């Protein structure tokens with residue numbers, strides 16, 4: 483009791499810490515207010531430790547604790563991580579990583595003023611859509627194009643403009659929930675149009691649509707069931723058939739494709755993902771899709787279609803509420819230019835991951851394993867599967883080689899291991915399958931290989947040394 487009391491009396495005051503050389507420096511780097519707060523916390527922690535029997539820490543130790551508190555507090559809340567899950571497009575992890583060109587475009591455009599809505603030739607007001615509409619027309623064959631801040635906004639804008647107070651016919655097999663609360667029936671209600679469901683969950687044919695048409699019908703809507711599969715006894719109606727029916731009656735066909743796949747996915751050993759250019763060629767009047775799913779760009783909504791329809795959308799008051807910002811536009815233009823130059827597979831990260839060669843993935847997993855084994859870690863590699871994720875190509879798998887850490891060879895339970903990998907300053911997100919922790923090189927950027935090895939050593943070997 484006596485000793486504890488003496489030790490407590492040895493603790494410096496906040497003011498004494500502020501007057502040290504390091505204290506002054508911390509004040510200058512992080513502000514006086516934040517430094518005072520950190521000193522208070524450090525002193526309070528020391529008081530608790532002393533009461534529990536510890537000796538009074540040195541000034542150096544207190545200053546060190548305060549510095550660490552300040553550094554942790556000032557770390558960005560939104561920050562990069564390493565995705566070792568093997569799920570290429572994951573909404574929780576920010577969907578598509580951007581290409582080098584897209585990042586550079588954001589940097590250039592974000593740093594100063596731009597011609598966002600300014601015609602340089604005439605010196606007059608211009609349209610922000612002009613920066614990408616030409617490219618989108620060229621890549622999809624559309625007459626016109628428009629962009630919004632995401633595809634949910636694109637769907638809301640389109641339905642609000644084209645079907646307010648009128649009926650929209652949709653198959654029961656397409657009344658889907660995309661995730662994150664985006665349910666097609668809810669969006670339709672929010673858009674002020676009336677939902678007319680036709681067919682059954684597994685089968686809808688053109689006669690079902692035809693029988694549902696009334697004076698009140700505005701459009702036929704097709705929604706790509708992008709995150710689930712219905713297999714077995716199924717039938718759905720092609721865009722071509724919908725367009726033929728709709729156009730005979732002076733109605734419109736809208737196709738919500740979701741992913742925005744501009745490359746033929748069949749070439750990569752995957753099922754065929756419907757493409758905007760096909761949908762337009764088949765007669766759809768409006769097609770919308772995301773910028774950050776298989777397109778591999780920034781979060782955006784893209785609407786392509788007939789000029790008369792796109793013009794109506796552009797004039798709707800909601801357009802202002804859902805408009806895209808300049809940094810997104812810069813990244814989107816740069817991403818689309820990769821497609822224009824035929825460089826999507828080599829330059830867009832999502833497509834690089836999809837097209838990664840099996841031998842290359844095996845080589846990287848083996849490299850991780852070899853590095854870890856030289857530090858006495860017991861690991862193995864095994865064949866596995868990566869997935870596309872993010873509401874694209876459900877059920878489709880790409881063969882890969884995984885690094886596996888078996889539960890019985892690790893110094894802690896796997897969920898604790900996974901947690902420690904996640905709370906590093908550069909987090910590593912993995913997946914657990916039964917009694918193994920798995921890391922897939924497909925979604926880890928090549929330049930992150932050393933960091934993966936480093937992180938595993940820190941967490942596994944580091945815990946043994948302590």
Ligand SMILES: *Cc1c(COP(=O)(O)O)cnc(C)c1O
Nearest residue numbers: 632633634660708739740772873
């Ligand atoms: C993902 C998806 C959306 C929503 O797109 P966001 O860009 O996430 O807003 C809408 N419809 C379909 C079919 C989708 O797959």
